[in-house]
Each structure stands twice: as C-alpha cells, then as structure tokens.
Amino acid sequence: MQLFPLLRSALLAVALSASPVGAQSDLKLPDLGTSALQVLPLEKEQAIGEVMMMQLRSQSPLIADPVLEEYLSSLGNKLVANANDVRFPFTFFWINNNDINAFAFYGGHVGVHTGLIAQSDTESQLASVLGHEIAHVTQRHLARRLQNARDNSAMTIAGMITGILATIIAPDAGLAILAANSTQASLNQLTHSRKAEQEADRFGMQTLHNAGFDPYAASEFLTKLSDQIRYKNKPPAFLLTHPLPDSRVSDVRLRAQQYDKKYYASSPSFYLAKSRALARYYYKPETAEGYFKNAKERSSDLDKSALDYGLAISLLDQKKLDEAGAIIEKLITKDKYNLFYLDVYTDYLIAIEQTGKAMEILKQQHELRPNNQVITLNYANAAIEAKDYDTAEQLLKVFLLEKPEHVLAKELLTKTYEAQEDKAAYHEAKASLMSHYGAFSKAADEIQRALNHVEDHEDVKRTRLKALLSQYRDMQKEIAKL
Known part of the structure; x- marks a missing residue:
C-alpha cells in the first residue's frame, strides 16, 4: 500500500470510518507547526492531498466512468505538459453535480463537475477552467493559505483544511456554515484572494495558449458566469470560491488580446464527452x-x-x-x-x-x-x-x-x-x-x-x-x- 509510509511520515491523522458506498467520514489533521507553515514540503502537500481525496471519495458522488475519465485525463495532462512549475503528477476526476464548478487542492488533485462540460460551448472553454485550476496548484495558492493562516487565531490549520474540503464538496453550504461560526478573516482564507485569481488567470491563459487552445475562451467563460449572476439569485458554485469582481472579466479579456484571434476547433472527443455527460x-x-x-x-x-x-x-x-x-x-x-x-x-x-x-x-x-x-x-x-x-x-x-x-x-x-x-x-x-x-x-x-x-x-x-x-x-x- 504505497500511501501508508507517506501518511505516516507526514504524521497526518484521518479518522475515517467510511464504507465504500455513500458513507460519511470525519477528517482530523494535526496542526502542522510553524516550520511547516514557512514552506510546506511537497511530500507533505501530496500527503494532505491523498487524505483529502479519501475524504472526498467517501462523501461525494465521484463518477467511475472510464470513457469520461480517459477524456478528462487526456485533456488535463495535455495542459499540465504545457504549464510552468509542475512539481508532481496531476490527478483529474469527475463529480456528478450539475453546478458549473471545478476545484483543485493539495497534491495536484483537480475535480470537475459534470455541469461544467455540460454548459461549456467549446473545448477551449472547458480547458480554460482546467488551466486556471492547474495554476492554483503550480503556484501553490493553497500552501500560501496555510502560511497566511499563521496569523489567524480564529481558525486552526486542521480546521482550515477541513473547511477547504467543505467548500469543495458544497461551496454554498460550506461557506455559509463557516460564515456563521468564523470571523470574516477565517472565511476569506477559504476563498481565493483577488491576487491569487489574477495569478491563476495569467498562468492559466499562458498554459491554455501553449497547449493549443483559444486564450479568448477564458473571458468567454467568465462572461457566461457573469451573465448568470445577473439573472439568478444564486451565483454559480465556481464563483463562491473564485471571486469575480467587475474588473476581472475585462482584465482577462485585455490579457487575451496579446494573442492572435483565430478559430480553434473543438475535438470530436469533446462533443462526445459532452453528449455523454448530458x-x-x-x-x-x-x-x-x-x-x-x-x-x-x-x-x-x-x-x-x-x-x-x-x-x-x-x-x-x-x-x-x-x-x-x-x-x-x-x-x-x-x-x-x-x-x-x-x-x-x-x-x-x-x-x-x-x-x-x-x-x-x-x-x-x-x-x-x-x-x-x-x-x-x-x-x-x-x-x-x-x-x-x-x-x-x-x-x-x-x-x-x-x-x-x-x-x-x-x-x-x-x-x-x-x-x-x-x-x-x-x-x-x-x-x-x-x-x-x-x-x-x-x-x-x-x-x-x-x-x-x-x-x-x-x-x-x-x-x-x-x-x-x-x-x-x-x-x-x-x-x-x-
């Protein structure tokens, strides 16, 4: 069992009593200590990711669909191959959820809701979201959150990791619970900062272009989300953890203009995967x-x-x-x-x-x-x-x-x-x-x-x-x- 020594060396505790189908489990992690907060070692980051992945498997409707897995892994790894600062292999997986959402967490785990591909008009739009999430990992935004949490007495590191997982599983419910029980500073730690979003937008767009996808698709996707805010009382799940200030859409649109505007065809596999998800x-x-x-x-x-x-x-x-x-x-x-x-x-x-x-x-x-x-x-x-x-x-x-x-x-x-x-x-x-x-x-x-x-x-x-x-x-x- 390859995971065992990694978890043991990282001294991560997970009190899981889940059964393989639909059971609930509790995640318990010790405080990682101030030395770990200075620089979170890659081995420890991967170990945290594996523990969180176990928790996610026991609580969320992950999809065991070899065809969709094959497509998503192929698309995701094409982007990873063209990204900067990649330190470990990435894992991509689907969650059966109609919300437009995707998320990334420690150790290169990237989850994608079926609702995202169902509502993507082109493969480049889907790839733009994956590229953005890959950038959150490669730029170690979650690791930075652990550093920033050192000054946040209202939330322990273990509580913060649990909170991140809660917002991944159900962003609206997770953030609502935290808002009722935490300070605003604690809550802010569980959403990407404006600076982190700008950085992920910049690196994600470069990855998108390098991999042969349309850089303009990023602004198309954000515009689609912005339009949904206008006509719906509840914002898309993606925006609950990825803030969308008024300037962000225009910033992304301006950044895309450094690239030539041309036609990018979606692959036949994209349309087949979308039809299967629908x-x-x-x-x-x-x-x-x-x-x-x-x-x-x-x-x-x-x-x-x-x-x-x-x-x-x-x-x-x-x-x-x-x-x-x-x-x-x-x-x-x-x-x-x-x-x-x-x-x-x-x-x-x-x-x-x-x-x-x-x-x-x-x-x-x-x-x-x-x-x-x-x-x-x-x-x-x-x-x-x-x-x-x-x-x-x-x-x-x-x-x-x-x-x-x-x-x-x-x-x-x-x-x-x-x-x-x-x-x-x-x-x-x-x-x-x-x-x-x-x-x-x-x-x-x-x-x-x-x-x-x-x-x-x-x-x-x-x-x-x-x-x-x-x-x-x-x-x-x-x-x-x-």
Whole structure:
C-alpha cells in the first residue's frame, strides 16, 4: 500500500470510518507547526492531498466512468505538459453535480463537475477552467493559505483544511456554515484572494495558449458566469470560491488580446464527452431523449454523430433497445475503434444478451490496445456477465498492476471473486477497496475474515495477508495516537 509510509511520515491523522458506498467520514489533521507553515514540503502537500481525496471519495458522488475519465485525463495532462512549475503528477476526476464548478487542492488533485462540460460551448472553454485550476496548484495558492493562516487565531490549520474540503464538496453550504461560526478573516482564507485569481488567470491563459487552445475562451467563460449572476439569485458554485469582481472579466479579456484571434476547433472527443455527460448525468434519460432529438432538428452540422451518440445513450438507459441499437450499430460501423461508441455498444450487446459477441469484439480491441481502461474494463465486465470469471480475473489483475488505485477495477475484481466463491480473495479485494476510502479499521476486519478462509498449506498467502493486516492496524494505531 504505497500511501501508508507517506501518511505516516507526514504524521497526518484521518479518522475515517467510511464504507465504500455513500458513507460519511470525519477528517482530523494535526496542526502542522510553524516550520511547516514557512514552506510546506511537497511530500507533505501530496500527503494532505491523498487524505483529502479519501475524504472526498467517501462523501461525494465521484463518477467511475472510464470513457469520461480517459477524456478528462487526456485533456488535463495535455495542459499540465504545457504549464510552468509542475512539481508532481496531476490527478483529474469527475463529480456528478450539475453546478458549473471545478476545484483543485493539495497534491495536484483537480475535480470537475459534470455541469461544467455540460454548459461549456467549446473545448477551449472547458480547458480554460482546467488551466486556471492547474495554476492554483503550480503556484501553490493553497500552501500560501496555510502560511497566511499563521496569523489567524480564529481558525486552526486542521480546521482550515477541513473547511477547504467543505467548500469543495458544497461551496454554498460550506461557506455559509463557516460564515456563521468564523470571523470574516477565517472565511476569506477559504476563498481565493483577488491576487491569487489574477495569478491563476495569467498562468492559466499562458498554459491554455501553449497547449493549443483559444486564450479568448477564458473571458468567454467568465462572461457566461457573469451573465448568470445577473439573472439568478444564486451565483454559480465556481464563483463562491473564485471571486469575480467587475474588473476581472475585462482584465482577462485585455490579457487575451496579446494573442492572435483565430478559430480553434473543438475535438470530436469533446462533443462526445459532452453528449455523454448530458445523457447520463445532467438529464434524466427521458429528458435527454427530448433534448437530443430537438438538438438534431436545430443543428445545421452535417456530422451529427455526437448528438446521435447522446440519443443512443438516453434510449439505452430507458431500455428502448431496438431504437438504441439502430443508432449505435450505425455509429460503430462508421468508426469501430472509437472508445465512446465501443463502450455503449458493449452495454447494448450485454442488454440484448449477446455477451459472447461483446467479448469477441473486445478481445480483438484488447489485443490492439492492451490495458486501455475503457477496453479492459468493458471486456472484464462482459466476461463477468458471461460468467467467464477466469478471463475477468486475469484482465483485472494485470490492469491493477499498472493502475493499483483504480476503484472501478477493484469493484469488478471484488465482484469476480464473490461470483467464484473464492472467499479469501473476495475479502482481501474488499479490504483493498475499503482502504481506498480510508476505512482502515474495516479493511483490517476484512483481512481477518480472509485469513479465516486460507487453507493449511497456503503459507505464502497467510504470510502476505498477515502483513496486510499489520499494515492496516498500524495505520489505525497512528490515527488513535493522533
């Protein structure tokens, strides 16, 4: 478990008793001390980020969607590759929330609400927000908050970190709670300062341009948010933690004028990702069906593949299999290597009980692109549906060697062992899944159950499980001491 020594060395305590699905947990961090406030070491920043990520997993509707994950990671890492002062790898993830919002916190974790892509008109608009959030991390704005908090007697460092997480999960509720219980100085620590916003705007726009996106999209996005303030009583969630004074839109617009104004095309993947977010997360399936049918009638584009794709998802999710099948068959024939189409086509084949055909197609794709998460996880899922558990197990174990923290792969492997009635492996896999959410005590309990199902001759397995048990219990002891 790679996270364990990092957390131990950083002396971070997290009292988490979350279960893997929908449980609540409490984050407890010790005061980092004045020396840490002078300069927050990168290792400690990453450790704080991992703890906050555990908390976020247990409290928020993170999306386990390999297709959208693939798109977001590709877009995000393209921006990171063109950013300044990058000190560690970034992690990008989706939250199922219709608000226009994105956020970044310690250790390069960047969360994006599905509502952001649903309401972005172009890929450059979406990229402008990601570039802005990346700049908050690379310029260490959160680390600076810890420094500034040294003079803020109304809020401890641990309380501040918890407060940052609260505003990430629900900005309006989090800030309201803090406003009722803290001084204005404390509250200000949980929103980006005007100086930090200006700096993130400047560095973010440079990153946007370097990565080949439209610098003018940043002002377009802020204008859209500004217009929403005018017509709504409640401001967009993004503005609750990213202040928008009157001068900011004009400042960003003026800054963009240093770049040539030209046309920047959005990638086909952007439109497909947007359609998927609209169909599967933003709208209910029946509403999405109406939306895509109307959009197809209004659209003048010759290629309406993205709209057809969204319509196929909405029909499939309503079990209108014949209509969905006609559309997705047409799309997959047109582009059989497209991961968006392949994912929905697999769902369709499973729905009409043609798992054998799904496995045959995915096996061919897997040979071409081994360990691609969309292909591998769809292949494993189809194998589970076909009761070919040996194939599913092999696929998932190899995949997890490369991506050991992939939650959906862990869930599918747990499901595979349960179906095989391999109780020792099932409880071990379940323990790994629980540790992903910081539930170390429950993970230890699962390892103990796994040990109860180890055969007398399986000495190596017993030794390995006992080492895992000791590791989980040691982490729990660290929590208890702190």
